[in-house]
Amino acid sequence: VRGKKGGAGRRSSSPSSSSCGSSSLALPPGSMGWPYVGETFQLYSSKNPNVFFARKRNKYGPIFKTHILGCPCVMVSSPEAARFVLVTQAHLFKPTFPASKERMLGPQAIFFQQGDYHAHLRRLVSRAFSPESIRGSVPAIEAIALRSLRSWDGLQVNTFQEMKTYALNVALLSIFGEEEMQYIEELKQCYLTLEKGYNSMPVNLPGTLFHKAMKARKRLGAIVAHIISARRERERQRGSDLLGSFMDDREALTDAQIADNAIGVIFAARDTTASVLTWMVKFLGDNPAVLKAVTAEHEEIAREKELSGEPLSWADTRRMRVTSRVIQETMRVASILSFTFREAVEDVEYQGYLIPKGWKVLPLFRNIHHNPDHFPCPEKFDPSRFEVAPKPNTFMPFGNGTHSCPGNELAKLEMLVLCHHLATKYRWSTSKSESGVQFGPFALPLNGLPVSFTRKDDA
Numbered sequence: 142v143r144g145k146k147g148g149a150g151r152r153s154s155s156p157s158s159s160s161c162g163s164s165s166l167a168l169p170p171g172s173m174g175w176p177y178v179g180e181t182f183q184l185y186s187s188k189n190p191n192v193f194f195a196r197k198r199n200k201y202g203p204i205f206k207t208h209i210l211g212c213p214c215v216m217v218s219s220p221e222a223a224r225f226v227l228v229t230q231a232h233l234f235k236p237t238f239p240a241s242k243e244r245m246l247g248p249q250a251i252f253f254q255q256g257d258y259h260a261h262l263r264r265l266v267s268r269a270f271s272p273e274s275i276r277g278s279v280p281a282i283e284a285i286a287l288r289s290l291r292s293w294d295g296l297q298v299n300t301f302q303e304m305k306t307y308a309l310n311v312a313l314l315s316i317f318g319e320e321e322m323q324y325i326e327e328l329k330q331c332y333l334t335l336e337k338g339y340n341s342m343p344v345n346l347p348g349t350l351f352h353k354a355m356k357a358r359k360r361l362g363a364i365v366a367h368i369i370s371a372r373r374e375r376e377r378q379r380g381s382d383l384l385g386s387f388m389d390d391r392e393a394l395t396d397a398q399i400a401d402n403a404i405g406v407i408f409a410a411r412d413t414t415a416s417v418l419t420w421m422v423k424f425l426g427d428n429p430a431v432l433k434a435v436t437a438e439h440e441e442i443a444r445e446k447e448l449s450g451e452p453l454s455w456a457d458t459r460r461m462r463v464t465s466r467v468i469q470e471t472m473r474v475a476s477i478l479s480f481t482f483r484e485a486v487e488d489v490e491y492q493g494y495l496i497p498k499g500w501k502v503l504p505l506f507r508n509i510h511h512n513p514d515h516f517p518c519p520e521k522f523d524p525s526r527f528e529v530a531p532k533p534n535t536f537m538p539f540g541n542g543t544h545s546c547p548g549n550e551l552a553k554l555e556m557l558v559l560c561h562h563l564a565t566k567y568r569w570s571t572s573k574s575e576s577g578v579q580f581g582p583f584a585l586p587l588n589g590l591p592v593s594f595t596r597k598d599d600a
């Protein structure tokens with residue numbers, strides 16, 4: 142890795158290596174900005190963080206240093222460097238979140254962990270969201286999708302808000318199954334209060350959003366504990382849902398660990414999936430030829446379903462190849478998680494540069510997904526580019542390595558199911574929608590994409 146210009150720091154041409162003992166190594170090229178504030182202002186004044194990242198990358202190359210939000214950082218935007226941080230040397234880079242976020246989600250949630258406890262949780266989460274576990278839930282997800290779509294009939298809706306409702310309902314189904322319906326409304330209400338405080342100032346005084354959020358968090362913990370004890374009484378511990386996986390006697394998780402992780406999964410599953418679905422509606426609306434191909438794919442499946450009278454099945458979703466490529470391209474172009482955060486747990490050498498202990502390290506997913514060397518004309522929405530598999534480590538919408546997304550199969554499944562009914566039954570127009578992007582923190586079409594959906598059989 143070498144800085145394109147001004148990459149004066151590099152002192153050795155050794156291959157990637159880790160865990161260095163040498164203080165003679167140079168820091169990556171880049172600028173640390175002003176004392177205290179660093180380059181925070183430059184990052185936020187650009188409105189779009191990607192403008193800042195792209196400018197830096199052009200100036201310094203794929204690994205550069207900066208200083209934002211009070212933290213010295215190294216940003217990496219080559220597939221090799223991202224793999225080094227997230228996969229091959231993942232033990233040297235721990236996940237890092239502000240303390241207030243940890244308190245809110247629950248300190249024992251999977252995102253904040255490393256080592257044995259992380260591996261244990263990951264096994265439990267991964268088995269609950271594996272294709273074998275989720276394949277039977279297609280009819281239930283289909284029912285949720287149909288309910289959502291019916292509620293939009295003929296209305297102008299905020300697409301993102303509606304997709305959040307859909308994604309929340311699917312997340313609750315996958316975590317708690319279909320048996321806990323009497324708790325679901327209260328769970329939802331508490332989760333919505335928690336969410337409002339998520340980006341608030343962490344001031345725990347009565348009346349503040351943060352205080353309300355912490356109260357809602359406590360109540361959520363109590364509801365989950367109640368569901369757990371009710372299940373124990375019913376002796377139904379090992380279901381195929383996430384709670385069943387966590388409650389498996391052999392796994393010995395405490396109620397608090399289960400609650401932190403159940404709530405954490407709602408958080409991980411909801412806005413992410415909703416943002417991608419919102420972009421999918423936008424890109425399909427903006428690209429009539431692609432929408433036509435998607436609709437043809439789904440109409441064929443729908444005709445067969447009508448003849449057999451069967452609900453949609455897992456096998457049907459495996460045949461949605463055009464739509465799967467649309468989802469991939471949507472995730473590439475939109476790159477809703479522009480980057481992720483890690484922190485070096487010790488001094489690390491990467492290709493002759495020093496990444497000092499305690500510095501934040503940010504793999505820039507979006508820059509990698511928009512690199513014309515790997516994706517020609519990167520701003521163009523062209524699902525056909527995924528007819529050929531992308532080069533290794535150049536496409537990671539679900540992250541990479543030890544903390545990569547264990548919910549990716551569920552996320553894709555719920556997008557395919559919703560798209561099936563959207564494409565066959567509805568029409569919508571994005572021609573008047575604004576083309577800007579907002580970040581909050583995920584990349585999203587401006588104002589959440591207000592759109593009117595009308596049933597094709599009404600027209």
Ligand code: HEM
Pocket residue numbers: 236251252253263266270312315405406409410411413414417477478481482537538539540541543544545546547548549551552
């Ligand atoms: C399209 C939707 C989604 C996207 C784009 C997405 C993306 C990601 C990414 C990039 C990561 C890794 C973050 C990092 O390395 O710092 C991640 C982690 C995670 N995701 Fe997803 N995700 C989505 C949906 C879901 C769903 C539906 C679930 C659960 C049902 C889920 C559960 C998780 C969990 C638990 C983690 C943390 C894993 C760990 O720390 O070991 N995600 N996701």
